[in-house]
Amino acid sequence: MGRFLQVVVDGIADGSIYGALALALVLIFRSTGIVNFAQGEMAMFSTFIAWGLHDSGRPLWLALLGAFVLSFLGGMAVERVIIRPVEGGRPLTVVIVTLGLFIVVNAAAGWIWGFTNRGFPRIFPSGTVGLGGVAPSIESLGIIAVLLGVVGLLWLLFQRTKLGLAMRAAAQNPGSSRLVGIRVGRLLMLGWGLAALLGALAGVLVAPRLFLDVNLMGGVLIYAFAGAALGGFDSPLGAVVGSWIIGVTETLAGTYVSAIGADLKVLVPLAIIFVVLLVRPSGLFGVPEVTRA
Amino acid sequence: MSPVTVEAGSPRHRALRAAALAGAGLVAVGLPFNSNPVVNGELTLVLVYAVAALGLNLLVGYCGQISLGHGAFFAIGAYTAAVLIAKAHVPYLLTVPAAALVTFVLGFAFGVPALRLRGLYLALVTLALSVATPPLIKRFEGLTGGVQGMAVPQPAVPGWLPLDPDQYLYLLVLGVAAALFLLAANLTRGGLGRALVSIRDDERAATTMGVDRAGVKTRVFACSAAYAGAAGALFTFALGFVAPESFTPLLSFSFLAAIVIGGLGTVAGALLGALFIEFVPQYAGSVNQALTGMLYGATLIAVMYLLPGGAAGLLGRVRRRLVEVAEAPPPGGRPTGETAIEAGTVSPSQGGGLPAV
Numbered sequence: 001m002g003r004f005l006q007v008v009v010d011g012i013a014d015g016s017i018y019g020a021l022a023l024a025l026v027l028i029f030r031s032t033g034i035v036n037f038a039q040g041e042m043a044m045f046s047t048f049i050a051w052g053l054h055d056s057g058r059p060l061w062l063a064l065l066g067a068f069v070l071s072f073l074g075g076m077a078v079e080r081v082i083i084r085p086v087e088g089g090r091p092l093t094v095v096i097v098t099l100g101l102f103i104v105v106n107a108a109a110g111w112i113w114g115f116t117n118r119g120f121p122r123i124f125p126s127g128t129v130g131l132g133g134v135a136p137s138i139e140s141l142g143i144i145a146v147l148l149g150v151v152g153l154l155w156l157l158f159q160r161t162k163l164g165l166a167m168r169a170a171a172q173n174p175g176s177s178r179l180v181g182i183r184v185g186r187l188l189m190l191g192w193g194l195a196a197l198l199g200a201l202a203g204v205l206v207a208p209r210l211f212l213d214v215n216l217m218g219g220v221l222i223y224a225f226a227g228a229a230l231g232g233f234d235s236p237l238g239a240v241v242g243s244w245i246i247g248v249t250e251t252l253a254g255t256y257v258s259a260i261g262a263d264l265k266v267l268v269p270l271a272i273i274f275v276v277l278l279v280r281p282s283g284l285f286g287v288p289e290v291t292r293a
Numbered sequence: 294m295s296p297v298t299v300e301a302g303s304p305r306h307r308a309l310r311a312a313a314l315a316g317a318g319l320v321a322v323g324l325p326f327n328s329n330p331v332v333n334g335e336l337t338l339v340l341v342y343a344v345a346a347l348g349l350n351l352l353v354g355y356c357g358q359i360s361l362g363h364g365a366f367f368a369i370g371a372y373t374a375a376v377l378i379a380k381a382h383v384p385y386l387l388t389v390p391a392a393a394l395v396t397f398v399l400g401f402a403f404g405v406p407a408l409r410l411r412g413l414y415l416a417l418v419t420l421a422l423s424v425a426t427p428p429l430i431k432r433f434e435g436l437t438g439g440v441q442g443m444a445v446p447q448p449a450v451p452g453w454l455p456l457d458p459d460q461y462l463y464l465l466v467l468g469v470a471a472a473l474f475l476l477a478a479n480l481t482r483g484g485l486g487r488a489l490v491s492i493r494d495d496e497r498a499a500t501t502m503g504v505d506r507a508g509v510k511t512r513v514f515a516c517s518a519a520y521a522g523a524a525g526a527l528f529t530f531a532l533g534f535v536a537p538e539s540f541t542p543l544l545s546f547s548f549l550a551a552i553v554i555g556g557l558g559t560v561a562g563a564l565l566g567a568l569f570i571e572f573v574p575q576y577a578g579s580v581n582q583a584l585t586g587m588l589y590g591a592t593l594i595a596v597m598y599l600l601p602g603g604a605a606g607l608l609g610r611v612r613r614r615l616v617e618v619a620e621a622p623p624p625g626g627r628p629t630g631e632t633a634i635e636a637g638t639v640s641p642s643q644g645g646g647l648p649a650v
Binding site: 034035037082085086090092093094095096097099100101102103104105106107108110111115222225229264266267270273277278281 | 353357412413414417421425428432583
């Protein structure tokens with residue numbers, strides 16, 4: 001039983017990492033209606049920035065802060081320069097542009113930092129905490145706490161501030177928002193900046209657990225997609241809950257189902273994506289899209 | 294230099310088209326005799342990718358649907374051919390339609406539920422398909438040879454042909470590819486092609502006009518999967534070896550990149566795009582490992598902004614400088630007003646119209 005709970009906690013921790021990236025995806029989808037296939041690579045790039053800053057002598061907290069700020073600015077720039085021209089266009093155009101972005105960012109990271117893998121410093125102290133028969137690692141608990149904190153902050157932003165209200169208005173109805181004086185363009189940039197920040201968070205949380213190389217976020221992206229699809233692409237709550245479910249399911253399946261080894265664990269979120277999109281595309285918490293046939 | 298004007302469908306037009314095709318055909322057939330085995334191998338792969346890109350173009354360029362998963366059908370076709378050749382000793386040329394049939398059925402089965410989804414969700418579901426492929430290949434080790442892959446004997450040159458193995462391989466693949474290209478050209482010029490374009494341009498209007506939208510979309514998905522499968526079989530011929538690393542999601546992205554850069558919705562675009570994805574990574578990669586990715590991605594984005602018609606669009610513009618194909622006049626001759634005036638039976642001042650009151 002203890003082992004089972006431990007696996008579940010690990011699964012929730014994994015799910016929290018996916019959840020951070022899924023939140024980024026959902027944020028962008030809600031504000032611009034775009035699924036950003038490059039979100040993972042942008043997160044990887046941010047993680048490399050953090051690594052670079054730390055490697056050149058700065059303390060870890062400063063490196064992380066610097067990476068977060070730069071990611072925020074970078075996300076804003078990407079929206080303004082690369083995405084703005086194709087917003088509202090055909091889905092195919094947007095998919096191809098974000099795919100192109102995926103490839104470019106991946107290659108750019110390799111160009112700047114090389115393709116060999118390296119370690120990333122631990123953010124949380126190693127060790128475990130005894131909690132009534134279960135001994136989850138401090139890292140797992142820390143990751144879950146960080147995600148909950150971020151979700152809380154986002155909730156405050158969107159539901160309790162004027163800025164958040166404006167962002168919600170701009171996402172829901174850009175035309176009317178402009179008419180009441182809301183600078184929609186600026187808010188879209190802000191949304192992408194926030195999303196990049198969330199992605200950077202996901203990156204630095206997962207990097208100590210894996211090797212840091214250009215393919216760091218490839219797998220995480222798939223899990224994040226699965227989480228967002230399960231929860232509903234337009235629901236931040238869904239992104240988090242969905243990702244937790246994905247994390248737990250994947251870890252349980254990998255541990256207890258012998259037919260699925262570590263190699264095939266990725267099939268779990270893929271199967272979930274299939275089933276969800278075919279049975280209930282709007283996900284658990286999303287609102288079904290109603291179009292005039 | 295003003296373009297030469299040619300009427301569409303006239304004997305002159307048809308002669309020009311035949312000459313262009315014959316010229317291209319001569320070049321294509323003559324290529325392997327003027328280069329070395331390495332280049333021939335690369336050219337063979339270009340043809341293989343062109344067939345896959347052609348199938349994807351039917352779906353994406355003509356029908357307006359997105360697929361990030363055609364690498365999976367390519368892989369299925371490749372492994373089908375590999376297993377048939379290596380384990381069942383089926384004659385080579387039969388494996389191509391066999392692979393195409395398998396992927397057609399699978400594509401149809403996948404398409405029925407999947408094509409109910411809108412653009413981005415369809416992209417996601419097909420992405421899941423291509424991500425699932427390498428692990429699934431490794432899982433069914435008994436059949437596929439797992440991580441180590443499977444060696445497959447390549448088509449041997451028949452005794453009566455004085456060709457080198459690489460030349461024979463190239464010409465064999467060229468023959469199959471040419472047949473598939475012709476098939477695609479016929480498909481897109483006829484009723485199915487028009488139905489496809491109508492769906493792409495405005496689904497609602499198309500359904501109003503009686504186009505069976507769901508049926509057409511599913512059939513096109515299945516056809517494009519079949520093309521990918523046939524290309525996969527040819528890939529097995531060309532390489533003589535199949536392994537999971539050849540079929541990563543990056544392959545699906547490459548196919549999509551090929552048709553976007555080559556030119557969406559054109560048959561020639563598939564070939565041009567295949568040339569890009571075969572040669573650019575090699576030459577860029579020899580300069581700098583990262584350069585490939587940057588060129589690829591930057592070209593993709595640039596094409597979407599600046600040159601939506603892709604390379605084929607660019608070539609089309611060049612062609613229009615040289616030869617202008619004018620619309621043929623409607624049957625029944627020119628409007629009566631003109632001929633009457635020309636014939637002199639009605640004077641210009643009368644105009645043949647309403648009398649001035």
